[in-house]
Amino acid sequence: MDLSIKSATAEDKEIIFSLLQPYLKELSRYPNEQADYEDEKGIYCYPYLDAYWQEDGRYPYLLLSDRKIAGFALVRRDSQHWEMAEFYVLPEIRRRGFATSFAVQILLKHPGGWRIECNNANAAGNALWSKLARYFSKNQMITGKTIAGRNIIRFNVF
Numbered sequence: 089m090d091l092s093i094k095s096a097t098a099e100d101k102e103i104i105f106s107l108l109q110p111y112l113k114e115l116s117r118y119p120n121e122q123a124d125y126e127d128e129k130g131i132y133c134y135p136y137l138d139a140y141w142q143e144d145g146r147y148p149y150l151l152l153s154d155r156k157i158a159g160f161a162l163v164r165r166d167s168q169h170w171e172m173a174e175f176y177v178l179p180e181i182r183r184r185g186f187a188t189s190f191a192v193q194i195l196l197k198h199p200g201g202w203r204i205e206c207n208n209a210n211a212a213g214n215a216l217w218s219k220l221a222r223y224f225s226k227n228q229m230i231t232g233k234t235i236a237g238r239n240i241i242r243f244n245v246f
């Protein structure tokens with residue numbers, strides 16, 4: 089399997105928009121996650137999507153398996169750290185280590201401090217990010233929780 093990431097172009101925005109639909113629906117099942125982006129027709133209108141092609145410090149990626157769409161990632165940079173704003177691997181190819189491979193490629197592309205939030209009820213997401221944070225930080229990560237029931241992991245990638 090050839091697993092790769094590709095910087096998404098403006099022409100790829102519709103692909104990411106279509107992948108946001110099942111992704112946000114899946115997330116909305118977790119406690120303290122609200123479908124606040126869902127309109128009256130059941131469409132998730134992610135308000136930050138256009139910003140990934142308009143603002144500095146935002147990086148959209150398509151995840152590819154043998155050159156076929158396997159998911160997407162939205163990375164952003166603030167003044168202090170990188171954040172994985174959104175990360176989605178298609179359900180039909182999960183549990184094969186692909187998410188780890190894609191995430192490693194993205195993390196290495198953006199060295200420095202990282203901050204990742206994940207709903208504390210999302211066991212698979214928490215396991216992925218904890219494993220990667222431990223690996224990259226040599227167990228020197230900082231963990232915490234938000235009031236909204238989200239886990240936070242801070243670590244460095246060099």
